[in-house]
Structure formats: C-alpha cells, structure tokens
Amino acid sequence: MPTELATPEAATRELSYAEAIREGLAQAMQADERVFLFGEDVGVYGGAFGVSGDLFHRFGPERVIDTPISELGIAGAAVGAAITGMKPVLELQFSDFVTLAMEQIVNQAAKIHFMFGGKATVPMVVRLPGGSGTGAAAQHSQSLEAWFAHVPGLKVVQPSTPHDAKGLLLAAIDDPNPVLIFEHKLLYKTRGPVPEDPYRVPIGNAAVRRVGRDLTIVGSSIMAIRAAAAAARLAAEDIDAEVIDLRSLRPLDFATIAASVRKTHRLLIVYEGVKIMGIGAEISAMIAESDAFDFLDAPIARLGGADVPLPYNPVLEKAAVPQEDDIVAAARRLVREGRA
Amino acid sequence: MPTELATPEAATRELSYAEAIREGLAQAMQADERVFLFGEDVGVYGGAFGVSGDLFHRFGPERVIDTPISELGIAGAAVGAAITGMKPVLELQFSDFVTLAMEQIVNQAAKIHFMFGGKATVPMVVRLPGGSGTGAAAQHSQSLEAWFAHVPGLKVVQPSTPHDAKGLLLAAIDDPNPVLIFEHKLLYKTRGPVPEDPYRVPIGNAAVRRVGRDLTIVGSSIMAIRAAAAAARLAAEDIDAEVIDLRSLRPLDFATIAASVRKTHRLLIVYEGVKIMGIGAEISAMIAESDAFDFLDAPIARLGGADVPLPYNPVLEKAAVPQEDDIVAAARRLVREGRA
Amino acid sequence: MASLPGSRTADAQAPERAELAALGDDALRVALSRMHLIRKFEETAEASYMRGLIHGTMHLSIGQEASAVGTTLKLERDDYILSTHRGHGHCIAKGADPARMFAEFFGKENGYCRGRGGSMHIADVEGGNLGANGIVAGGLPIAVGVGMSIKAQKQHRVCMVFFGDGATNEGAFHESLNMASIWRLPIVFVCENNKYGMSMDIARAMAVPNVADRASSYAIPGIAVDGNDLPAVVAAAEPAIDLARRGGGPTLLECKTYRLRGHSKSDRNLYRTKEEIETWRDKDAIRRLEHELVAHNRFAETELRAIEEAAHKTIEQALEFAKASPDPDPAQLTRDVYAD
Amino acid sequence: MASLPGSRTADAQAPERAELAALGDDALRVALSRMHLIRKFEETAEASYMRGLIHGTMHLSIGQEASAVGTTLKLERDDYILSTHRGHGHCIAKGADPARMFAEFFGKENGYCRGRGGSMHIADVEGGNLGANGIVAGGLPIAVGVGMSIKAQKQHRVCMVFFGDGATNEGAFHESLNMASIWRLPIVFVCENNKYGMSMDIARAMAVPNVADRASSYAIPGIAVDGNDLPAVVAAAEPAIDLARRGGGPTLLECKTYRLRGHSKSDRNLYRTKEEIETWRDKDAIRRLEHELVAHNRFAETELRAIEEAAHKTIEQALEFAKASPDPDPAQLTRDVYAD
Ligand SMILES: Cc1ncc(C[n+]2csc(CCOP(=O)(O)OP(=O)(O)O)c2C)c(N)n1
Numbered sequence A, B: 001m002p003t004e005l006a007t008p009e010a011a012t013r014e015l016s017y018a019e020a021i022r023e024g025l026a027q028a029m030q031a032d033e034r035v036f037l038f039g040e041d042v043g044v045y046g047g048a049f050g051v052s053g054d055l056f057h058r059f060g061p062e063r064v065i066d067t068p069i070s071e072l073g074i075a076g077a078a079v080g081a082a083i084t085g086m087k088p089v090l091e092l093q094f095s096d097f098v099t100l101a102m103e104q105i106v107n108q109a110a111k112i113h114f115m116f117g118g119k120a121t122v123p124m125v126v127r128l129p130g131g132s133g134t135g136a137a138a139q140h141s142q143s144l145e146a147w148f149a150h151v152p153g154l155k156v157v158q159p160s161t162p163h164d165a166k167g168l169l170l171a172a173i174d175d176p177n178p179v180l181i182f183e184h185k186l187l188y189k190t191r192g193p194v195p196e197d198p199y200r201v202p203i204g205n206a207a208v209r210r211v212g213r214d215l216t217i218v219g220s221s222i223m224a225i226r227a228a229a230a231a232a233r234l235a236a237e238d239i240d241a242e243v244i245d246l247r248s249l250r251p252l253d254f255a256t257i258a259a260s261v262r263k264t265h266r267l268l269i270v271y272e273g274v275k276i277m278g279i280g281a282e283i284s285a286m287i288a289e290s291d292a293f294d295f296l297d298a299p300i301a302r303l304g305g306a307d308v309p310l311p312y313n314p315v316l317e318k319a320a321v322p323q324e325d326d327i328v329a330a331a332r333r334l335v336r337e338g339r340a
Numbered sequence C, D: 001m002a003s004l005p006g007s008r009t010a011d012a013q014a015p016e017r018a019e020l021a022a023l024g025d026d027a028l029r030v031a032l033s034r035m036h037l038i039r040k041f042e043e044t045a046e047a048s049y050m051r052g053l054i055h056g057t058m059h060l061s062i063g064q065e066a067s068a069v070g071t072t073l074k075l076e077r078d079d080y081i082l083s084t085h086r087g088h089g090h091c092i093a094k095g096a097d098p099a100r101m102f103a104e105f106f107g108k109e110n111g112y113c114r115g116r117g118g119s120m121h122i123a124d125v126e127g128g129n130l131g132a133n134g135i136v137a138g139g140l141p142i143a144v145g146v147g148m149s150i151k152a153q154k155q156h157r158v159c160m161v162f163f164g165d166g167a168t169n170e171g172a173f174h175e176s177l178n179m180a181s182i183w184r185l186p187i188v189f190v191c192e193n194n195k196y197g198m199s200m201d202i203a204r205a206m207a208v209p210n211v212a213d214r215a216s217s218y219a220i221p222g223i224a225v226d227g228n229d230l231p232a233v234v235a236a237a238e239p240a241i242d243l244a245r246r247g248g249g250p251t252l253l254e255c256k257t258y259r260l261r262g263h264s265k266s267d268r269n270l271y272r273t274k275e276e277i278e279t280w281r282d283k284d285a286i287r288r289l290e291h292e293l294v295a296h297n298r299f300a301e302t303e304l305r306a307i308e309e310a311a312h313k314t315i316e317q318a319l320e321f322a323k324a325s326p327d328p329d330p331a332q333l334t335r336d337v338y339a340d
C-alpha cells in the first residue's frame, strides 16, 4: 500500500475538513484522469454538505457528475466503472442511504475480487457523511460503519481531522479495493493543518493522539476528537489518558491498541454507533482473546450510542450519543473505581 | 410477551424444521385472519426451500401471496400492512437478499414506532434462510444476522431446532415489533419433537442445552447443534461443557450467559457469521464489562466465520465456517491450555 | 398516456370552467383555508427557524399548496396518506392540528411524535396520515402494504402516497407501482413534480417529458395536471380516488408545480435562475384561485380576506401553543423503542 | 414501442427471409457451433450433477440458446457482457473455454474463478465476460458503470447485459435503464423473457404484455423478438449494438424464449403444464434453424451433424480436463479477499 508522505518543505495551511476532502479530490482528479466524482447534487449544487463545492466548475460535467436519486444504481455504477479501468469516487448524500445500496456494496463490490478468483479488482471509493448532532432525526443521523467492518473485501475508514480526511481519501483512491469513508457531518467545518501536496495516510494505521499511562481511550471520527478533549480535562485531575484514534475500522490496527493496553492496563472504547454490536464490541473481544487480556486491571469499558433511533429533540439527541462529559466521567470511574 | 406453553397432554410428534415452521404458519393463519404469508415463490412452488409447501392450497392466493422479485418493495409492503392492522409474514428467499431491503427494515420498520412517538406499531415478521454449506457460493450463503442485532427497534431470532422454529415463529407473529427470523438452510430437513398445539418460545430467552462445569459454549442456529455434538464428544475426554443456545440475538439473554460463565470460568462463543464484528464480539464485550469478567480463568474465545466471502469449492466452504471438530479442538485447548 | 390540461386563467366574461363549477362554495372555503394554513404555517416555521427557535432542517412546500390541498380534498378522514420530507402541506391538508405540528418542530412532548420525529417525520396516525418520510421514495413501498391491508380487510379506504419528481428514479418507485398494478390496489400515487430534486433538473434526471408517462410501464392511468391550479387538481384527483375506491386499481397522478423556496435551509439556488423563480411566483396557486373566484363572483374579496385572516390566527395560536408546551423528559430517552 | 415479428417457419419454396439471408455461412457455422456447445455443455453439467460430481445448484438455459448466441454474435471480443445466474450460454457465446468452465463447476483451481465462484459466478474477464451474477438484476447497475467507463475512456466498446423477465420488477432495472438513457450509455439491455421467474408467470408479475414496452419510461428503443429464432435475434441485436457503439444510447431488447428445464435442481414444475413444455420443445431453436438451413440448401445435413459432433467432442474433452484438474489448496482459503 502506498505510504508516500508529503515532503517536509511542502506548505501546510489550515483547512476545514470539507476543504481538505475537496483538495484531495481535486488533486486525485488532476493526477489521474481515471478518477471521477459522482453522486446526488455533487455538481452545481456543490454537494449536500458543500464538500464538492466548485469542483464541477473546475473539472466539468464529465468528471463531476450529478446522478439521479438512485442509490442502488449509483453504487452499482461505481462497481462497473471500477472493474473496467476507472477509479470512481461516489458520494452518498447521507450515510443512512447506504441502506439502499447494500446489495451492490456487499454482494458485488466486496466479493467480486475473491469470487472471480482474483481476476478483477474493484478500486472504488464511497464517501458517506454520517453521525448525529444536526437535528436531522432517525433517518439522517445514523452511524452504520460497524456493519461494513463485518464484511470481508471492504475497507472502512473514519477520519477525524482535516489532515486525515485528505490523506485517507488519497490512500483510498489509490487502493485497489473498495473503500468506504465515513465522514462526520459535525466535522466538516472543523479546521486543522493540511499539507498542500498530496500525501497518503495509510489505511489500517491508528494514530496515538496523546501518550498516557493510566488508561487507553480508543475512538474514531468525532469520538477521537471528544476523547482528546476529555483527556485534556482528565490531565487536570491527574489522570493520564492515552488516546488512540482508530482512523481505520477495517483493517483494524489491533497491534497499536494492544500495545497501549499492555501499558495502561485499562481500556475505554468510545463510539457513536449503537453500543450493541458497534465497533467497540470487536475491539473488546479482540483484547479479551489476546494476551493483552492478562494485563487488564479493570473490565474493558465501552461507551456507545444508546439503544434508540436518533431522536429529533436536541436534548434527547445529545443524550443518545457519548459526549465529552460522558467520556471524562467514564474514564474517571474506570481509573478511580476500577469499573466504568 | 406471551409465554403460553403447550398443554402437557398435547401430542408431540417428530417434524422437520421446515415442517414445524409450516405448521406454525398454518396455525397462526388459522387463528388470526390478519396473518398472511408473502414472498417470492411461496405460492404454488411452495417456497424456494419448500417451507410454505401446501399452504397456498390450504389458504388460497389471498393469504399466501407470490410477489414479484422486488425485495425492497415487499419489505416496505410488510411495513405498510403492519401499521394498518395486518400481521404480515414475509419470506425473503435467501437472507443475502436482505441487502436489497435494508432501507425499509432499518429506516422504516425499526424506527417507526419510536419516530412517531409510539403512535404506530409494526408487527411484521421477516423469515430469512441463511447460512452456508450448500455450495451456493458467496452471494447465497451469508450469515448477516449480526447487522440487525445492531439496530434498535428490531428483534432478531435464530432457531436451532424444529421445536424452536415453530415456537419462535409464533412468538414473533404475536410480537408488536418487527422480528427477523434467521432460519438455517442446512437445518430445514433436520427433525425433532414438536408439540402439535400452538405454543410460544419467548423471544429473548436462551436455552441451556447441556449443563456442564468446565466451560461454557455459546452458539445459536446450526452452531448450537454443532456445539451440543461437540460437547458430547468432549464428555468422553472428561471435559464437561455447558452449552447455551442463544435462540435470540436481540434482545440477548445475557443473564443466562453470565451466570454460566460465573460457574464455568471459561467461555467459547461459536458463530457462523464472519468472526470480525459477528455476534460473538458483543457477547465477549458484555462479559468483559460485567462482573462475570472477574470469574474468567482464561481469555474469552471466539470461533467465527473466516474473513472471506463464502467460497464455492466444498472443501474451502467447510473450512470457512466452524465445524464440530473445530469446536472440540477449541474447547479442549481452552480447558487444557487456558487459551483457545 | 399523459395529458396536461393547459393552465387556465380567469376570464370574467366567460362562464366558469367545469373544474371550478364542480366545486361548491363550502369545498372552496375548505380548500382556500387549508392553502392559507399551509402557507402561513411554513412562513412561520421558516421565521422560527431563522430566529434559531427550531433546529434541524426543514423542507418548505411554499408554492405547492394547491397540489397538497387539491389531491386530498376528496379524501375521507379514514383514508390514508403517506407523505414526504416536504410534507407539511399534506399533513395540514389531511386535517392535522398545526399546533401539534409546531409542537413537534419545537421538539415538544405534545408534538405529533412527542418531539422524537421533527419536521421530517410528522405523522398523524389517527387522522390517517401515516407519516412523512425522510427517505426519498420511502413511502411508496409502504403504500403498497397499506393497499394490501385495505383490500384484505375489505375496507373502502384509499391510500394516497406523495413523492417528488426525483423520487421517481428510485427503484422503490418502480417496484411499488408494479405491485400496485398487478394487485389492483386502492392507491393514488401523487407525484409532485416541482421540476427539481435537490438541485437536479428533472430534464437531466429522466428522459421522458412527464412523470405520468411512466404509468404505461404498469398499464395504469397516468395523468399530468397543472399542480398550481386547484380546481384542475381536484378534477384530476377525484376520478383517481374513485377508481381506487371502486377496486379499479391505482393511478399515477402528476402535479406539475414548483417550490418557491430552496430545497432546504442550506440551498443557495445555484441551479436555477431568479427569473425562473419569479415566473413561478406569478403562477401562485392561492392568488390565482382567489382572483378567479372574485372574477366569477363566487366570493367577495372581503370573505377571502376573512378566510386568510382566520388561517393566520390559527397559525399564530398554534405557535404559541408549541412554545408553551413541555419538553420531553430526558430520562425517557429509550421509551417507545419497542412496543409491548 | 415493442414489435414482435411473427415466428417464421421454413418454407423451402419461398426465398430465404431477410434475417437469414443477412447471415453468411461462416456466421451461421459459428452460431450453430455455439448453440450446440451450450446445449451439450449444460446436458453434461446436468448429468454430472445427477451423478453427484458437482455440488451446489445450477440454472440451465436449455431452450434459450438462440438468445444467448444471437444477441452476442455481432459483438467484438473486447465488448463486454454481464450475465446472470442462468449464464452458461452467455459465457460460451462470448467465447469462453468450456474446459475452464467445467473446471469451475468442479471447484478446481484452474476454473475461471479458481473454484471460488462456481456456476453462478463464472467470469471470463479477459474474454469480456464481467461475470454471471447470483443476484437477480444485480448486473444492471454494474452495466451502467461499464457504460460510463467506456464513455469516459472514449472507447468504442459496447456493454451487453442480460437479465430475466423476473429481474425487470427489481428497482435496479428501473434505476439502471434510467441512467443509461439520460447519459446515452453504450449498453444493450437484453431481457431473456422465458415467461417465468422461479415459478411466477410474467403475466402475474407485471401488467404489460411485453417487457420491451417498459422502454418507453426511458425514451429508449424497446424491441421484442422471438428469442428462439436465431436469425431474428441477430437481426434485432445488431442495430442495438450499432446504435450503442455510435453513441446513440441504450436499447431494451426482449428475447421471448423458454427454459425447458426447471428453474434449478429443486424445481418440481408445479407451476406449469407438461403440454406447455412440449409446445416449447417443438420450437427448439437449434432444430428449427437446422431445418431452415437444410430447406434452403445453405448446409447439408452431414455438415450440420459434423458441427454438432465437433461441439460434443469439445465438451467431452472439457469435462475430462475439469476432472483431471487440481483442487485449490485449503491453506489458501483467504487468498484474494483483497487485491494488493
Ligand atoms: C434515499 C434518499 N436519497 C437522497 C435523499 C436526500 N434528498 C432529500 S430530498 C431530495 C430531493 C428529492 O427530490 P424530489 O423527490 O423531487 O422531492 P422534492 O424535494 O423536490 O419535493 C434528496 C436528494 C434522501 N432523503 N433519501
């Protein structure tokens, strides 16, 4: 897998997460004419969340393609383009709509390479804005990434920063396999340093966002951000948390997590998806069947989404997913009381 | 929830799993004219796996309805019928095709009751033949039930015996919520005792199939059968396994599992779905964050499907999912070597 | 085959056209009142949103009132409707209480969905409104089930399902119309063709001039009507409702109309011209009908203003009701996930 | 609009009909040879299956050979096809090697998919066959992407996608034809209407007499042809292929034919009569064409038998090749899940 990084002298500016994705798309399209972007309203409208922005004007209607509202069809179109020499990047307007495209993603994209004995590859990228917090209610707020972590043949990433949003996108476009990128709606406007030159963040590598001794907090996407903020607050209470940003759910960088747990002896996993069968379940199970298990001084703790469809009411909506306060409280209990 | 059991004097015969389901369907339709069965080729053809059999001739084309090949549409039709006073039972021909119906099942059926503030209920049942072992390859052999265990608002059951196949079906039809029943293709012809009178197996109750002291083996569907067979062989080696048949994945009967683990101190979870993010992940995580954790003498072990689309070649196909031998071997290692 | 009656403008000298003459004063009063209620409801919702009193997003149907009101005018209270993300008009037209609708917008406990659903999920189950839907074309398969239910229960009800032009490119549209056709279900499919999806012009999204032309694929009647002409809409809808009620099966009714506001709050109208919007503003259904009624001396201007005033008053009171309503109790977060 | 040329029977007195005259002797030799190859291949596969040499299931197209061969006869080697669960005919017609097809059936390492795919997933990517598909209508959205790819790469290729009558009720059919139409993609949509899905008569599954009638929803040509009449099929397919290649967009071509075998191995033919099957046996495409050729002195009977014999020999050798081929190495179970 390509791991080329930006040259040190390359300029690094502050960009928003959405701008970083757009820059990555533009650079990929510039560098490789096989790359194209398509999806509902990605053209003149600039994308439901403004991610494609002016790309339509820069690359024209043959490289930035508005599609009819046909999620199954466009997912299949990505498969067809990918197996015949193109590198499609598909935007699904809200990740919830992937429910309409599961057939093509799971039965076709994920399986074709294997099912055809390795004779075809499916280098497609699907971008999926997910997550709650915008008052969009139950059908527009889900975090469904865990489903895809269950499907061999797919790769699944979840960037938390503008830097990773661009770098993982470029890595995904390079990848000869289908890659799903779960972006978070609340992160699109967050800003951070982004190197100007193209660079790749390798798929399957977690990032240690903070080094600590007392417990390991694992999260991804917006939960990695909240975990880091929680860790800063915990430091004031003399709790030294190590924060791991997963970045990739499939493949999962288990080695980084296990090494951390061997050091801190405590594990708190935070994720926005419904707790039951969410990604934290797998991480917990992997620890529990690994030798890191022997290092645990406290039961593994998970903070996940409540067992409820996302409510519209903003107070309920917030209560349904882990917030910074919840992470602080759970970490504190885990360290102080040995049980979250 | 109705837990009425068959009267003791009721006749109990041997039926196949498919016959037991058919009997349950017939009794439900007889007792309640709101119940109807529909799906692709459930009519004259008798269902792809022969489950509906002669029901078309017994109940006529208005209660046993052939549908066009339109999985999304028929799932939505079940929702519409359910919210307006009917009790639809939908057969999807292979559980793999649920990938086409996710939108209606996940965004509509699972959420309507909550999203409408409790003002509508969705008493629908979806029957989904799943599993591998028939040489049907990657698109007709999946075990996708774990996805649905991640979705609040749904119930998910997985019967392993003819008795439970009938009893869980009747409980599902009574239930005011959407219930998915994952049947196993290899089990349709297996036979077992089935009371003639209608009875319910409560959704959310696991069954202890064998009492033991040395380790707990948890499985469902065909894996519960294989676990029981493995336990019989292990007994000959002086390993006394407790076998728990989950029967229901959502809600999950965690209390029964935890109680067993507190007793045996060792846990092996067996499932056919892909190991990563399969149902075993959640069980392991629940144990790891519960006080049963403190009773463990060995890391929790999971035996799940290999990380591969189901291969056509029969040798590879078998190797891709846990077999009886694998369970015996894993249990033996767990007890003898303290690690599977 | 589709037929589009030319839009008529009032001519005081000419006799009343048949579509108008067919409507009694009472019916017209109801229709006008509903159109004003919708218009004022949405203007007020918009203002509340701008002032930060409402969160989330909302999709306004300002400009489309004649379609919502005209299609539903001849429905009975126990007939069903299924609505869309742009559903306030349908909801009010079917007789919902604007106060409880506003309460829902404000996320209040006495909103139609107890604050759990919000703008995109308002349902008034008792009033026959089986819910708005956040999924484009999500209501169509549900309508099929409602139709099956009506037929099975030998009721004389009709189900009217709304959707946009964009929705007709979803697979769900095709599957649903096909099933409704082969089973001759009592459904009126109402496509509100407002010329755009989110931003994509229907002329780019499909190759046929009228959505109604697609009825031929299902051998059902397809009618296109000027959706900004209330009497014409009523005249087109009534036979479709009657046909459905008589067991004659479904109709595809296309109301050609226009949304004067953007798709949602975040729309910058990049895909259409100011001139186009102005042209359609001139075709405003409310003013147009009022003008015609005055020209034919059906109503005095003062009476029209009184109808409008009454509607405005109702909406103002509705807003006050909503503001004064109680918030949900956060402790009840997971209530109503399951029915029991 | 659909047009169905009446089936012609040979009349030695009359001159050759235009469709036949248009075919040179070489083309006819190729077509006959391919039809015999398909027939013999499937009869041999069936026999192997009966003798337990092949596992899984298979869907035979015996009776449909003229459709597979006639539609593809004018394709170039670098044109693409996408096939179905009933795909052996398409595969052979596009030039695949029956030996490697049999090897795939036997799950052997040198089968087209290295034994991983089996009957339902045979792909001959080098030969332009992008794969059979186990999902009804699964190939249609993929074809859209192939068409986009051809266009983007400014190639002069054509993509021909096959599907059954039952598949036309899937949403994927609608979404795909719509996209192919609006983007004028170089696709020939070939519906092999064999009158039944698995068991559901097309007359019960849709209300229009011809699948081709549905082309009008997309403003593309829709042609219905006697699919058991090879020259007629070629005559119908050639202009569609040319139109696509010239950039004129897609065509929906319906071949009316019949499968003489059951849907799959488990079909008990409960849904159709023996008489119906016999009627269609009389319309056997191979015998019919041979009869016509002899009547017009295009070929001598001996030459026809030589063609048939050669085909049989090829198939026998193919079977031997498959039997002698090596099995996959079980240690390579998870190879080719990901490309690198
Ligand atoms: C399945 C699905 N895809 C996409 C969206 C996002 N979306 C919401 S409304 C809309 C446009 C719908 O257009 P149309 O059906 O014409 O209805 P209109 O908004 O014009 O009333 C889109 C793309 C959605 N909600 N659901």
Ligand SMILES: Cc1ncc(C[n+]2csc(CCOP(=O)(O)OP(=O)(O)O)c2C)c(N)n1
Pocket: B040, B069, B071, B093, B097, B100, D085, D086, D134, D135, D136, D137, D163, D164, D165, D166, D167, D168, D194, D196, D197, D198, D263
């Ligand atoms: C999405 C999906 N639904 C159902 C099936 C099961 N199935 C396989 S073939 C078939 C009938 C298909 O009919 P048709 O499209 O007419 O093709 P034919 O078998 O007649 O060639 C069905 C229902 C499937 N494979 N995929």
Ligand SMILES: [Mg+2]
Pocket: C164, C165, C166, C192, C193, C194, C195, C196, C197, C198
């Ligand atoms: Mg629209």
Ligand SMILES: [Mg+2]
Pocket: D164, D165, D166, D192, D193, D194, D195, D196, D197, D198
């Ligand atoms: Mg067919």
